[in-house]
Amino acid sequence: xxxxxxxxxxxxxxxxxxxxxxxxxxxxxxxxxxxxxxxxxxxxxxxxxxxxxxxxxxxxxxxxxxxxxxxxxxxxxxxxxxxxxxxxxxxxxxxxxxxxxxxxxxxxxxxxxxxxxxxxxxxxxxxxxxxxxxxxxxxxxxxxxxxxxxxxxxxxxxxxxxxxxxxxxxxxxxxxxxxxxxxxxxxxxxxxxxxxxxxxxxxxxxxxxxxxxxxxxxxxxxxxxxxxxxxxxxxxxxxxxxxxxxxxxxxxxxxxxxxxxxxxxxxxxxxxxxxxxxxxxxx
Amino acid sequence: xxxxxxxxxxxxxxxxxxxxxxxxxxxxxxxxxxxxxxxxxxxxxxxxxxxxxxxxxxxxxxxxxxxxxxxxxxxxxxxxxxxxxxxxxxxxxxxxxxxxxxxxxxxxxxxxxxxxxxxxxxxxxxxxxxxxxxxxxxxxxxxxxxxxxxxxxxxxxxxxxxxxxxxxxxxxxxxxx
Numbered sequence: 001x002x003x004x005x006x007x008x009x010x011x012x013x014x015x016x017x018x019x020x021x022x023x024x025x026x027x028x029x030x031x032x033x034x035x036x037x038x039x040x041x042x043x044x045x046x047x048x049x050x051x052x053x054x055x056x057x058x059x060x061x062x063x064x065x066x067x068x069x070x071x072x073x074x075x076x077x078x079x080x081x082x083x084x085x086x087x088x089x090x091x092x093x094x095x096x097x098x099x100x101x102x103x104x105x106x107x108x109x110x111x112x113x114x115x116x117x118x119x120x121x122x123x124x125x126x127x128x129x130x131x132x133x134x135x136x137x138x139x140x141x142x143x144x145x146x147x148x149x150x151x152x153x154x155x156x157x158x159x160x161x162x163x164x165x166x167x168x169x170x171x172x173x174x175x176x177x178x179x180x181x182x183x184x185x186x187x188x189x190x191x192x193x194x195x196x197x198x199x200x201x202x203x204x205x206x207x208x209x210x211x212x213x214x215x216x217x218x219x220x221x222x223x224x225x226x227x228x229x230x231x232x233x234x235x236x237x238x239x240x241x242x243x244x245x246x247x248x249x250x251x252x253x254x255x256x257x258x259x260x261x262x263x264x265x266x267x268x269x270x271x272x273x274x275x276x277x278x279x280x281x282x283x
Numbered sequence: 284x285x286x287x288x289x290x291x292x293x294x295x296x297x298x299x300x301x302x303x304x305x306x307x308x309x310x311x312x313x314x315x316x317x318x319x320x321x322x323x324x325x326x327x328x329x330x331x332x333x334x335x336x337x338x339x340x341x342x343x344x345x346x347x348x349x350x351x352x353x354x355x356x357x358x359x360x361x362x363x364x365x366x367x368x369x370x371x372x373x374x375x376x377x378x379x380x381x382x383x384x385x386x387x388x389x390x391x392x393x394x395x396x397x398x399x400x401x402x403x404x405x406x407x408x409x410x411x412x413x414x415x416x417x418x419x420x421x422x423x424x425x426x427x428x429x430x431x432x433x434x435x436x437x438x439x440x441x442x443x444x445x446x447x448x449x450x451x452x453x454x455x456x457x458x459x460x
Contacts, residue, residue, distance in 0.1 A: 013333045013366075020341045020362040027345075028355030028416065047349045054303050121351065123310035125417050128352035164352055193426075194313045257309070 044130075048162035051119030051130050059260060066260040073148040110226045111266040113137070115145075118162070122196040122256045127167040129153060131262060134161040142224055142274075144265040150230035150253030151175060151218060152262050163264075168231075169196055169256055176222035177201055177231050180215040182208060189216070189231055189250065196256050198235060201248040206239060208246070216250050223273055226265060286328055286386060294343060297323040302350035305441075314426075314433035319441045320347055320357070321409045324365050325402060326451075328387045333369050340365035360412040364405045375401055389451050406438040407431070 008015060059066075119130035133139050135158045143155040145165050153173060157164040166173060168191065175189040187203040201216055214234045220227035230253045237248040301320035308317060324340045331339070344358030351357070372388065375397040385392030393401060411431050418427040 013337075016334050016337055017362065017366040020337055021359055024341070024344070024355040024359035024362060026355070028353070028359070044349075050302075050350075121306060123306065123308070123316065124351060124353075126353065130352075196310065 044157065044159035044162050044164065048118060048130050048132070048159065052132060055116075055118045062258050062260055065258040069148040069255075069258075070261065109268050111268070112263040113139075113266065115163075115262050115264050117259050117262055120256070120259060121167075122169060125193050126171055127169040127191075127196075127256075128156075129165040129167050129259075129262075131155075131163050131165055131264065132161065133264060134159050134163050136160050138266070139163045139264060142270065144222075144225045144267070145262050146225075146229055146265060147254045147259050147262050149255065150232060151225065152254055152256075152259065154224060155264065165262075167256065168199055168252065168254070173199075175225065175231065176219045177216050178219035178227075179204065179208065179210060180217050181210075186219050186221055187248075197252055199232065199250050199252050201234075201250050202245065204246045204248060206244050206246060210234060210237060210246065210248065212236060216248075223270065224265075224267065226267075290323075290327065293323055293326065294346075298343075298347055298350065301347060306351065312433075314430045315437055316430075316434050317437050317441055318410065318413070318434055319438065319445065321361060321364060321406070321438075322442055322445060324361055324368070325405055325442075326387055326389075327365075327368075329372070329385070333366070336368065337362050337365045356413070356416055359416060360409045363412050364409050367408055368405065371401055371404060387451075390446060391451075402442050403435075403439060406442065407435050410434040410438060 113133065115131040115133040117129060118132045121127045121129075129145075129152065131145070139155060139158050141155050141158060145152040145155060151168055153165045153167040153170070154175075155163050156166045168175060168189065170191055171193065173190055176186065177189045178186050185204050185208045187201045189199050189201050192198075192200050204210065212234055216231045216234065218225040218227055218229040218231060232250040232252040232254075235249045235251040237246050239245075240247050297320045301318070305317040305319055310316070320343075323343055324336075327336060327339065340361040341358050344361030345354065347357040347361075348354045375393060388398065388401060390398045414427055414430045414434065418430075
Protein backbone atom coordinates (compact mmCIF):
# COMPACT_ATOMS: atom_id res chain seq x y z
CA UNK A 1 0.00 0.00 0.00
CA UNK A 2 2.74 2.36 0.99
CA UNK A 3 4.56 1.56 -2.21
CA UNK A 4 1.50 2.35 -4.28
CA UNK A 5 1.13 5.73 -2.61
CA UNK A 6 4.82 6.43 -3.09
CA UNK A 7 4.51 5.41 -6.72
CA UNK A 8 1.56 7.71 -7.26
CA UNK A 9 3.32 10.56 -5.52
CA UNK A 10 6.41 10.08 -7.59
CA UNK A 11 4.57 10.17 -10.87
CA UNK A 12 1.85 12.56 -9.74
CA UNK A 13 2.48 15.00 -12.60
CA UNK A 14 2.25 12.27 -15.15
CA UNK A 15 -0.96 10.95 -13.64
CA UNK A 16 -2.38 14.46 -13.62
CA UNK A 17 -1.47 14.69 -17.29
CA UNK A 18 -3.25 11.43 -18.03
CA UNK A 19 -6.31 12.47 -16.04
CA UNK A 20 -6.61 15.81 -17.86
CA UNK A 21 -6.05 14.14 -21.24
CA UNK A 22 -8.68 11.55 -20.40
CA UNK A 23 -11.08 14.27 -19.37
CA UNK A 24 -10.56 16.17 -22.64
CA UNK A 25 -11.02 13.09 -24.77
CA UNK A 26 -14.07 12.07 -22.73
CA UNK A 27 -15.68 15.46 -23.30
CA UNK A 28 -14.83 15.28 -27.00
CA UNK A 29 -16.20 11.76 -27.43
CA UNK A 30 -19.29 12.40 -25.36
CA UNK A 31 -19.98 15.56 -27.32
CA UNK A 32 -19.61 13.81 -30.64
CA UNK A 33 -21.88 10.97 -29.58
CA UNK A 34 -24.75 12.78 -28.00
CA UNK A 35 -24.16 16.28 -29.33
CA UNK A 36 -24.48 17.58 -25.83
CA UNK A 37 -21.54 19.10 -24.08
CA UNK A 38 -21.00 19.43 -20.38
CA UNK A 39 -21.91 22.92 -19.21
CA UNK A 40 -23.15 23.60 -22.71
CA UNK A 41 -26.00 25.62 -21.35
CA UNK A 42 -23.97 28.20 -19.44
CA UNK A 43 -21.13 28.19 -21.93
CA UNK A 44 -23.59 28.48 -24.80
CA UNK A 45 -25.16 31.55 -23.20
CA UNK A 46 -21.82 33.30 -22.75
CA UNK A 47 -20.26 32.49 -26.11
CA UNK A 48 -23.58 33.17 -27.78
CA UNK A 49 -23.73 36.63 -26.24
CA UNK A 50 -20.20 37.42 -27.34
CA UNK A 51 -20.93 36.11 -30.81
CA UNK A 52 -23.90 38.43 -30.95
CA UNK A 53 -21.76 41.44 -30.07
CA UNK A 54 -19.28 40.52 -32.79
CA UNK A 55 -22.08 39.98 -35.24
CA UNK A 56 -23.52 43.43 -34.57
CA UNK A 57 -20.43 44.83 -36.26
CA UNK A 58 -20.11 42.19 -38.94
CA UNK A 59 -23.79 42.46 -39.81
CA UNK A 60 -23.40 46.10 -40.78
CA UNK A 61 -20.81 45.28 -43.41
CA UNK A 62 -22.96 42.57 -44.91
CA UNK A 63 -26.21 44.55 -45.03
CA UNK A 64 -26.13 44.96 -48.78
CA UNK A 65 -25.65 41.26 -49.43
CA UNK A 66 -28.29 40.31 -46.85
CA UNK A 67 -30.80 42.71 -48.35
CA UNK A 68 -30.22 41.25 -51.78
CA UNK A 69 -30.78 37.73 -50.52
CA UNK A 70 -33.96 38.63 -48.67
CA UNK A 71 -35.24 40.60 -51.64
CA UNK A 72 -34.68 37.67 -53.96
CA UNK A 73 -36.41 35.39 -51.52
CA UNK A 74 -39.36 37.75 -51.24
CA UNK A 75 -39.72 37.80 -54.99
CA UNK A 76 -39.62 34.02 -55.13
CA UNK A 77 -42.24 33.70 -52.40
CA UNK A 78 -44.52 36.26 -54.05
CA UNK A 79 -44.37 34.16 -57.18
CA UNK A 80 -45.69 31.28 -55.20
CA UNK A 81 -48.66 33.20 -53.85
CA UNK A 82 -52.01 31.80 -54.83
CA UNK A 83 -52.89 35.06 -56.55
CA UNK A 84 -50.09 34.46 -59.05
CA UNK A 85 -51.87 31.42 -60.38
CA UNK A 86 -55.01 31.01 -62.37
CA UNK A 87 -57.57 28.31 -61.98
CA UNK A 88 -57.19 25.31 -59.74
CA UNK A 89 -53.73 25.38 -58.28
CA UNK A 90 -52.19 22.07 -59.17
CA UNK A 91 -48.59 23.24 -59.15
CA UNK A 92 -48.46 23.93 -55.45
CA UNK A 93 -46.64 21.31 -53.48
CA UNK A 94 -48.64 20.01 -50.59
CA UNK A 95 -46.35 19.44 -47.70
CA UNK A 96 -48.68 17.43 -45.53
CA UNK A 97 -49.28 13.92 -44.45
CA UNK A 98 -52.26 11.79 -45.34
CA UNK A 99 -53.82 11.99 -41.93
CA UNK A 100 -57.41 11.06 -41.26
CA UNK A 101 -58.65 14.39 -42.52
CA UNK A 102 -60.88 15.82 -45.09
CA UNK A 103 -58.63 16.29 -48.11
CA UNK A 104 -59.63 19.90 -48.53
CA UNK A 105 -58.60 20.71 -45.00
CA UNK A 106 -54.89 21.33 -44.79
CA UNK A 107 -52.80 20.42 -41.76
CA UNK A 108 -49.73 22.39 -41.06
CA UNK A 109 -46.70 20.13 -40.67
CA UNK A 110 -43.74 22.46 -41.13
CA UNK A 111 -43.43 25.82 -39.40
CA UNK A 112 -40.68 28.27 -40.35
CA UNK A 113 -39.17 30.37 -37.55
CA UNK A 114 -36.78 33.16 -38.53
CA UNK A 115 -33.50 33.38 -36.60
CA UNK A 116 -30.48 35.65 -36.67
CA UNK A 117 -27.07 34.10 -37.28
CA UNK A 118 -24.77 35.28 -34.50
CA UNK A 119 -21.74 33.08 -35.03
CA UNK A 120 -20.65 31.18 -38.07
CA UNK A 121 -17.52 29.37 -39.16
CA UNK A 122 -16.56 28.13 -42.60
CA UNK A 123 -12.90 27.25 -42.23
CA UNK A 124 -12.89 24.56 -39.58
CA UNK A 125 -12.96 20.88 -40.49
CA UNK A 126 -16.34 20.64 -38.82
CA UNK A 127 -18.32 23.85 -38.89
CA UNK A 128 -21.02 24.98 -36.52
CA UNK A 129 -23.34 27.98 -36.50
CA UNK A 130 -24.96 29.76 -33.56
CA UNK A 131 -28.44 31.18 -33.99
CA UNK A 132 -30.18 33.66 -31.71
CA UNK A 133 -33.20 31.55 -30.85
CA UNK A 134 -33.36 28.87 -28.20
CA UNK A 135 -35.37 26.71 -25.88
CA UNK A 136 -37.50 29.61 -24.68
CA UNK A 137 -38.56 30.24 -28.28
CA UNK A 138 -39.43 26.61 -28.82
CA UNK A 139 -36.26 25.27 -30.39
CA UNK A 140 -35.19 21.69 -29.73
CA UNK A 141 -32.42 19.53 -31.22
CA UNK A 142 -32.98 17.91 -34.62
CA UNK A 143 -34.79 20.83 -36.17
CA UNK A 144 -33.87 21.69 -39.74
CA UNK A 145 -32.23 25.01 -40.61
CA UNK A 146 -32.47 26.63 -44.03
CA UNK A 147 -31.27 29.97 -45.35
CA UNK A 148 -32.86 32.25 -47.93
CA UNK A 149 -31.24 30.24 -50.73
CA UNK A 150 -31.06 26.69 -49.47
CA UNK A 151 -30.27 24.18 -46.78
CA UNK A 152 -27.96 25.26 -43.95
CA UNK A 153 -27.91 22.48 -41.37
CA UNK A 154 -29.50 20.93 -38.33
CA UNK A 155 -29.92 22.07 -34.70
CA UNK A 156 -27.79 19.96 -32.35
CA UNK A 157 -27.61 21.87 -29.06
CA UNK A 158 -29.97 24.30 -27.41
CA UNK A 159 -29.54 26.75 -24.57
CA UNK A 160 -32.15 29.18 -23.26
CA UNK A 161 -31.77 31.83 -25.96
CA UNK A 162 -29.30 30.35 -28.43
CA UNK A 163 -28.99 27.21 -30.44
CA UNK A 164 -26.02 25.55 -32.05
CA UNK A 165 -26.42 24.29 -35.59
CA UNK A 166 -24.32 21.64 -37.29
CA UNK A 167 -23.62 23.30 -40.61
CA UNK A 168 -23.88 21.42 -43.89
CA UNK A 169 -20.12 22.11 -44.05
CA UNK A 170 -19.44 19.32 -41.57
CA UNK A 171 -18.07 15.83 -42.06
CA UNK A 172 -20.96 14.48 -40.04
CA UNK A 173 -23.76 16.52 -41.61
CA UNK A 174 -25.20 13.61 -43.64
CA UNK A 175 -28.26 15.36 -45.11
CA UNK A 176 -30.53 13.04 -47.04
CA UNK A 177 -30.80 14.29 -50.62
CA UNK A 178 -32.29 13.41 -53.97
CA UNK A 179 -31.96 14.48 -57.58
CA UNK A 180 -34.79 16.54 -58.99
CA UNK A 181 -34.44 15.02 -62.42
CA UNK A 182 -35.33 11.46 -63.27
CA UNK A 183 -36.13 8.76 -60.78
CA UNK A 184 -35.91 9.75 -57.15
CA UNK A 185 -32.39 8.60 -56.50
CA UNK A 186 -31.60 9.09 -52.85
CA UNK A 187 -28.17 10.01 -51.63
CA UNK A 188 -26.40 11.62 -48.73
CA UNK A 189 -24.81 15.06 -48.72
CA UNK A 190 -21.61 15.52 -46.73
CA UNK A 191 -18.67 17.86 -46.74
CA UNK A 192 -15.10 16.88 -47.57
CA UNK A 193 -13.58 19.90 -45.82
CA UNK A 194 -12.01 21.37 -48.94
CA UNK A 195 -14.11 24.20 -50.29
CA UNK A 196 -16.82 26.00 -48.33
CA UNK A 197 -19.03 26.35 -51.41
CA UNK A 198 -18.83 22.71 -52.52
CA UNK A 199 -20.42 19.71 -50.80
CA UNK A 200 -20.26 16.05 -51.77
CA UNK A 201 -23.24 13.92 -52.75
CA UNK A 202 -22.73 10.19 -52.20
CA UNK A 203 -24.65 6.96 -52.79
CA UNK A 204 -26.19 7.90 -56.13
CA UNK A 205 -26.07 4.67 -58.18
CA UNK A 206 -24.23 4.54 -61.50
CA UNK A 207 -27.47 3.75 -63.23
CA UNK A 208 -28.81 7.25 -62.64
CA UNK A 209 -28.43 9.64 -65.55
CA UNK A 210 -26.95 12.84 -64.26
CA UNK A 211 -25.37 15.86 -65.82
CA UNK A 212 -23.74 19.10 -64.78
CA UNK A 213 -26.20 21.66 -63.45
CA UNK A 214 -28.77 19.17 -62.20
CA UNK A 215 -30.60 20.32 -59.09
CA UNK A 216 -30.12 18.48 -55.80
CA UNK A 217 -32.98 18.69 -53.30
CA UNK A 218 -33.64 17.39 -49.81
CA UNK A 219 -35.35 14.02 -49.98
CA UNK A 220 -38.46 12.80 -48.29
CA UNK A 221 -36.44 10.28 -46.28
CA UNK A 222 -34.80 12.69 -43.88
CA UNK A 223 -37.80 13.43 -41.69
CA UNK A 224 -36.10 16.53 -40.38
CA UNK A 225 -36.11 18.49 -43.63
CA UNK A 226 -39.24 19.09 -45.63
CA UNK A 227 -38.80 17.34 -48.98
CA UNK A 228 -37.83 19.41 -51.99
CA UNK A 229 -35.69 22.12 -50.40
CA UNK A 230 -32.81 23.37 -52.49
CA UNK A 231 -29.37 22.02 -51.58
CA UNK A 232 -27.45 22.99 -54.69
CA UNK A 233 -26.52 22.14 -58.24
CA UNK A 234 -24.15 19.52 -59.56
CA UNK A 235 -20.77 21.11 -60.21
CA UNK A 236 -18.97 18.06 -61.53
CA UNK A 237 -19.01 14.33 -61.01
CA UNK A 238 -16.92 11.23 -61.44
CA UNK A 239 -17.57 7.52 -61.10
CA UNK A 240 -15.88 5.98 -58.09
CA UNK A 241 -13.32 3.53 -59.50
CA UNK A 242 -14.15 0.70 -57.12
CA UNK A 243 -17.84 1.02 -56.60
CA UNK A 244 -21.22 1.31 -58.09
CA UNK A 245 -21.89 4.91 -57.14
CA UNK A 246 -21.07 8.35 -58.39
CA UNK A 247 -18.89 10.82 -56.56
CA UNK A 248 -20.73 14.08 -57.12
CA UNK A 249 -19.57 17.58 -56.19
CA UNK A 250 -22.48 19.88 -55.54
CA UNK A 251 -22.28 23.65 -55.57
CA UNK A 252 -24.15 24.62 -52.41
CA UNK A 253 -27.04 27.03 -52.95
CA UNK A 254 -26.42 28.70 -49.59
CA UNK A 255 -23.58 31.14 -49.43
CA UNK A 256 -22.10 30.28 -46.05
CA UNK A 257 -19.74 33.25 -46.13
CA UNK A 258 -22.41 35.95 -46.07
CA UNK A 259 -25.25 34.21 -44.27
CA UNK A 260 -27.02 36.50 -41.80
CA UNK A 261 -30.51 35.05 -41.43
CA UNK A 262 -31.79 31.52 -41.33
CA UNK A 263 -35.10 29.78 -40.77
CA UNK A 264 -35.52 27.00 -38.29
CA UNK A 265 -38.11 24.49 -39.43
CA UNK A 266 -40.30 22.77 -36.89
CA UNK A 267 -41.78 19.45 -37.96
CA UNK A 268 -44.94 18.90 -35.96
CA UNK A 269 -44.85 15.16 -36.58
CA UNK A 270 -41.18 14.63 -35.83
CA UNK A 271 -41.61 13.24 -32.33
CA UNK A 272 -44.26 10.82 -33.47
CA UNK A 273 -42.08 9.54 -36.32
CA UNK A 274 -39.07 9.20 -34.07
CA UNK A 275 -40.99 7.28 -31.42
CA UNK A 276 -42.38 4.89 -33.98
CA UNK A 277 -39.00 4.32 -35.53
CA UNK A 278 -37.41 3.71 -32.14
CA UNK A 279 -39.64 0.70 -31.57
CA UNK A 280 -38.35 -2.70 -32.59
CA UNK A 281 -40.45 -4.52 -35.18
CA UNK A 282 -42.17 -7.42 -33.49
CA UNK A 283 -42.14 -10.03 -36.24
CA UNK B 284 1.42 45.10 -13.53
CA UNK B 285 1.46 41.89 -11.60
CA UNK B 286 2.16 38.66 -13.44
CA UNK B 287 -1.22 37.26 -12.50
CA UNK B 288 -3.15 40.21 -13.89
CA UNK B 289 -1.03 40.20 -17.02
CA UNK B 290 -1.76 36.55 -17.65
CA UNK B 291 -5.47 36.97 -17.04
CA UNK B 292 -5.55 39.73 -19.67
CA UNK B 293 -3.55 37.52 -22.03
CA UNK B 294 -5.94 34.62 -21.42
CA UNK B 295 -8.89 36.72 -22.58
CA UNK B 296 -7.05 38.41 -25.44
CA UNK B 297 -5.66 35.22 -26.96
CA UNK B 298 -9.09 33.59 -26.96
CA UNK B 299 -10.77 36.65 -28.47
CA UNK B 300 -8.10 37.06 -31.15
CA UNK B 301 -8.29 33.38 -32.09
CA UNK B 302 -12.09 33.17 -32.03
CA UNK B 303 -12.97 36.48 -33.67
CA UNK B 304 -10.00 37.32 -35.86
CA UNK B 305 -8.02 34.25 -36.91
CA UNK B 306 -10.98 31.89 -37.13
CA UNK B 307 -12.85 34.40 -39.28
CA UNK B 308 -10.09 34.75 -41.85
CA UNK B 309 -11.33 33.28 -45.13
CA UNK B 310 -9.53 29.98 -45.66
CA UNK B 311 -6.62 30.08 -48.08
CA UNK B 312 -6.56 26.34 -48.35
CA UNK B 313 -7.94 23.37 -46.48
CA UNK B 314 -4.58 22.79 -44.81
CA UNK B 315 -3.72 26.37 -43.95
CA UNK B 316 -5.42 27.19 -40.64
CA UNK B 317 -3.92 29.91 -38.46
CA UNK B 318 -3.56 28.81 -34.84
CA UNK B 319 -1.97 31.24 -32.43
CA UNK B 320 -3.93 30.88 -29.20
CA UNK B 321 -1.62 28.26 -27.66
CA UNK B 322 1.10 30.91 -27.38
CA UNK B 323 -0.59 31.71 -24.06
CA UNK B 324 0.63 28.39 -22.68
CA UNK B 325 4.11 29.05 -24.04
CA UNK B 326 4.26 32.43 -22.30
CA UNK B 327 3.20 31.27 -18.85
CA UNK B 328 5.72 32.08 -16.12
CA UNK B 329 8.66 29.78 -15.29
CA UNK B 330 7.82 29.43 -11.64
CA UNK B 331 4.46 27.73 -12.04
CA UNK B 332 4.32 24.16 -10.84
CA UNK B 333 3.75 21.55 -13.50
CA UNK B 334 0.36 20.62 -12.08
CA UNK B 335 -0.97 24.17 -12.10
CA UNK B 336 0.50 24.67 -15.57
CA UNK B 337 -1.54 21.77 -16.89
CA UNK B 338 -4.72 22.84 -15.10
CA UNK B 339 -4.44 26.38 -16.47
CA UNK B 340 -3.80 25.00 -19.95
CA UNK B 341 -6.80 22.69 -19.64
CA UNK B 342 -9.14 25.51 -18.61
CA UNK B 343 -7.73 27.73 -21.35
CA UNK B 344 -8.23 25.05 -23.99
CA UNK B 345 -11.75 24.34 -22.82
CA UNK B 346 -12.67 28.04 -22.99
CA UNK B 347 -11.32 28.11 -26.54
CA UNK B 348 -13.39 25.02 -27.32
CA UNK B 349 -16.67 26.63 -26.43
CA UNK B 350 -16.11 29.29 -29.06
CA UNK B 351 -15.48 26.75 -31.80
CA UNK B 352 -18.10 24.30 -30.57
CA UNK B 353 -15.80 21.33 -30.17
CA UNK B 354 -15.33 20.72 -26.43
CA UNK B 355 -12.13 18.82 -25.70
CA UNK B 356 -10.53 19.38 -29.08
CA UNK B 357 -8.33 22.32 -28.03
CA UNK B 358 -8.08 21.29 -24.38
CA UNK B 359 -6.23 18.04 -25.10
CA UNK B 360 -3.36 19.56 -27.15
CA UNK B 361 -3.02 22.42 -24.65
CA UNK B 362 -2.58 19.98 -21.78
CA UNK B 363 -0.04 18.06 -23.85
CA UNK B 364 2.15 21.10 -24.53
CA UNK B 365 1.85 22.19 -20.90
CA UNK B 366 3.13 18.75 -19.94
CA UNK B 367 6.06 18.81 -22.38
CA UNK B 368 7.02 22.43 -21.67
CA UNK B 369 9.04 21.92 -18.44
CA UNK B 370 11.10 19.08 -19.98
CA UNK B 371 11.91 21.26 -22.96
CA UNK B 372 12.80 24.28 -20.83
CA UNK B 373 15.11 22.12 -18.71
CA UNK B 374 17.04 21.20 -21.82
CA UNK B 375 17.05 24.65 -23.39
CA UNK B 376 17.78 26.87 -20.40
CA UNK B 377 21.42 27.62 -19.65
CA UNK B 378 22.53 24.88 -17.30
CA UNK B 379 25.10 26.77 -15.25
CA UNK B 380 22.53 29.04 -13.64
CA UNK B 381 21.13 27.67 -10.45
CA UNK B 382 17.86 29.58 -10.77
CA UNK B 383 15.94 31.33 -13.48
CA UNK B 384 16.56 35.03 -13.60
CA UNK B 385 13.59 35.86 -15.84
CA UNK B 386 9.88 35.52 -15.22
CA UNK B 387 8.69 33.89 -18.43
CA UNK B 388 10.03 32.37 -21.65
CA UNK B 389 10.81 35.00 -24.28
CA UNK B 390 13.43 35.79 -26.88
CA UNK B 391 15.41 37.76 -24.32
CA UNK B 392 15.30 35.20 -21.56
CA UNK B 393 16.18 32.22 -23.73
CA UNK B 394 17.97 33.73 -26.71
CA UNK B 395 16.89 33.63 -30.33
CA UNK B 396 17.85 30.10 -31.26
CA UNK B 397 16.68 28.25 -28.14
CA UNK B 398 13.44 30.21 -28.16
CA UNK B 399 12.81 29.27 -31.79
CA UNK B 400 13.42 25.62 -31.01
CA UNK B 401 11.12 25.90 -27.99
CA UNK B 402 8.34 27.46 -30.05
CA UNK B 403 8.81 25.15 -33.01
CA UNK B 404 8.68 21.95 -30.98
CA UNK B 405 5.66 22.97 -28.93
CA UNK B 406 3.80 24.35 -31.97
CA UNK B 407 4.55 21.11 -33.77
CA UNK B 408 3.29 18.95 -30.92
CA UNK B 409 0.20 21.07 -30.50
CA UNK B 410 -0.71 20.87 -34.16
CA UNK B 411 0.23 17.21 -34.40
CA UNK B 412 -2.14 16.28 -31.61
CA UNK B 413 -4.84 18.69 -32.72
CA UNK B 414 -4.87 17.43 -36.30
CA UNK B 415 -4.64 13.85 -35.05
CA UNK B 416 -7.87 14.31 -33.11
CA UNK B 417 -9.47 15.80 -36.22
CA UNK B 418 -8.04 13.10 -38.42
CA UNK B 419 -9.40 10.25 -36.31
CA UNK B 420 -12.83 11.26 -37.51
CA UNK B 421 -11.98 10.89 -41.20
CA UNK B 422 -9.11 8.89 -42.57
CA UNK B 423 -6.77 10.38 -45.06
CA UNK B 424 -3.09 10.21 -44.30
CA UNK B 425 -1.98 12.89 -46.74
CA UNK B 426 -4.47 15.22 -45.10
CA UNK B 427 -2.96 14.51 -41.68
CA UNK B 428 0.65 14.86 -42.76
CA UNK B 429 0.30 18.00 -44.87
CA UNK B 430 -1.97 19.72 -42.43
CA UNK B 431 0.44 19.26 -39.52
CA UNK B 432 3.26 20.77 -41.53
CA UNK B 433 1.20 23.59 -43.02
CA UNK B 434 -0.41 24.63 -39.75
CA UNK B 435 2.92 24.50 -37.92
CA UNK B 436 4.48 26.76 -40.54
CA UNK B 437 1.60 29.23 -40.26
CA UNK B 438 1.72 29.11 -36.46
CA UNK B 439 5.48 29.80 -36.48
CA UNK B 440 4.95 32.77 -38.77
CA UNK B 441 2.21 34.16 -36.55
CA UNK B 442 4.24 33.66 -33.39
CA UNK B 443 7.21 35.54 -34.86
CA UNK B 444 4.96 38.35 -36.00
CA UNK B 445 3.48 38.51 -32.50
CA UNK B 446 6.93 38.56 -30.95
CA UNK B 447 8.01 41.41 -33.21
CA UNK B 448 4.82 43.42 -32.71
CA UNK B 449 4.56 43.02 -28.95
CA UNK B 450 8.02 43.12 -27.54
CA UNK B 451 7.58 42.00 -24.00
CA UNK B 452 9.80 43.63 -21.47
CA UNK B 453 11.79 40.76 -20.04
CA UNK B 454 11.74 41.55 -16.38
CA UNK B 455 14.23 40.15 -13.95
CA UNK B 456 12.86 38.20 -11.12
CA UNK B 457 13.48 40.00 -7.87
CA UNK B 458 13.10 38.94 -4.32
CA UNK B 459 10.78 41.83 -3.64
CA UNK B 460 8.12 40.71 -6.07
